[in-house]
Amino acid sequence: MNTADDSEGASRRWRPRAVAVGLAVLLLVLLLVPAVTTPRFLTLDNARAILASAAFVGITSVGATMVMIAGSGVSLATSQIATVVAMLFLGPQHLGLWTALLIALAAGIALSAAQGAVIGFWNADPIVLTIAGGFAIGGAATWFSGGSTVYPAARGFDVLNATPLGLPLAVYVLLAVTVLVEGTLRRTTAGRQMYLVGENRAAARAAGLPVGRVTVIAWAVSGACVALTGIFLASFHTSATVTLGGTLTLDAIAAVLVGGTAISGGHGSAVRTLGGAVLISVISDVLLLRGYSTGVQILVKGVLVLAVVVLVHVRATRGRR
Numbered sequence: 067m068n069t070a071d072d073s074e075g076a077s078r079r080w081r082p083r084a085v086a087v088g089l090a091v092l093l094l095v096l097l098l099v100p101a102v103t104t105p106r107f108l109t110l111d112n113a114r115a116i117l118a119s120a121a122f123v124g125i126t127s128v129g130a131t132m133v134m135i136a137g138s139g140v141s142l143a144t145s146q147i148a149t150v151v152a153m154l155f156l157g158p159q160h161l162g163l164w165t166a167l168l169i170a171l172a173a174g175i176a177l178s179a180a181q182g183a184v185i186g187f188w189n190a191d192p193i194v195l196t197i198a199g200g201f202a203i204g205g206a207a208t209w210f211s212g213g214s215t216v217y218p219a220a221r222g223f224d225v226l227n228a229t230p231l232g233l234p235l236a237v238y239v240l241l242a243v244t245v246l247v248e249g250t251l252r253r254t255t256a257g258r259q260m261y262l263v264g265e266n267r268a269a270a271r272a273a274g275l276p277v278g279r280v281t282v283i284a285w286a287v288s289g290a291c292v293a294l295t296g297i298f299l300a301s302f303h304t305s306a307t308v309t310l311g312g313t314l315t316l317d318a319i320a321a322v323l324v325g326g327t328a329i330s331g332g333h334g335s336a337v338r339t340l341g342g343a344v345l346i347s348v349i350s351d352v353l354l355l356r357g358y359s360t361g362v363q364i365l366v367k368g369v370l371v372l373a374v375v376v377l378v379h380v381r382a383t384r385g386r387r
Contacts, residue, residue: 091250104355105355117344117347120237120344120387121239122236123343123346124240126144127318127325129243129281129287132250132284134264134327134331135334135380138185144292144315145313146204147203148295148299149296149306150173151174152300154210155301156225156300159218159223166222170296175290175305177199208280211308216305216306224295232383239294247287250287254308259280261332263281267331296311301332316368323371325339326374349366
């Protein structure tokens with residue numbers, strides 16, 4: 067009897083893993099075939115372009131991993147925060163690079179941490195809150211810029227466009243952020259508490275864990291990562307408009323989910339999110355080189371995320387029951 071039960075339990079645990087492996091192989095095949103047949107894809111310059119794109123998405127998505135692990139869902143105001151930060155970074159360039167950096171980082175952290183506080187201490191719905199926050203922040207960006215493009219009064223930010231060893235500085239920042247976030251999650255009390263809070267928020271409260279504080283920390287780190295992305299976007303484009311954030315929100319969510327972080331919280335890894343960000347950037351690059359529109363790119367990434375959520379997250383949950 068016990069042997070049969072053990073066999074059945076092992077079978078249930080194996081099924082979601084098999085689905086995940088099968089999905090990974092299928093995605094790899096679907097990606098490699100068009101990639102290797104796409105003109106200019108297998109070039110050094112294109113590889114640099116993919117890494118640069120992955121850096122913009124990756125820095126944000128690595129920070130968002132903390133939010134999702136802590137059971138706070140996702141932020142739908144990411145693009146708007148990145149846009150405001152970019153404007154606040156370029157606007158005060160005449161005060162010096164470091165002053166502009168501090169202003170931009172403080173803005174990103176404050177905007178995200180404020181949302182995290184409402185979610186963590188008052189149990190607000192993160193989707194509803196961040197939709198409302200996105201409208202408010204987007205309106206602030208339009209008011210701040212008057213609806214026009216923000217240009218810098220000085221060029222101190224050019225140092226952020228450096229390419230050490232042929233790679234954009236943002237790539238090195240992405241690697242550093244990934245190491246820091248992964249280390250925080252795995253080796254600090256706050257990081258371990260994020261997993262516990264995400265696994266079962268009610269039980270965490272009953273156990274006396276500081277759910278509100280943990281949530282605010284996760285959102286503050288995410289805000290710092292969004293701010294870094296906004297800073298690098300502003301430096302790369304040398305200007306900022308209300309549409310600068312583009313599809314950053316959707317790309318970041320896609321990277322976190324494709325990286326295997328559970329949308330319900332309690333499970334995830336910054337390193338796997340890094341892999342998800344690279345995959346999203348490769349897909350975007352292939353579609354761009356083949357001349358597909360932004361709408362098609364969003365559609366493909368949406369289908370990819372849907373497949374991951376349905377075939378991996380849902381079935382893995384059933385497998386644990």
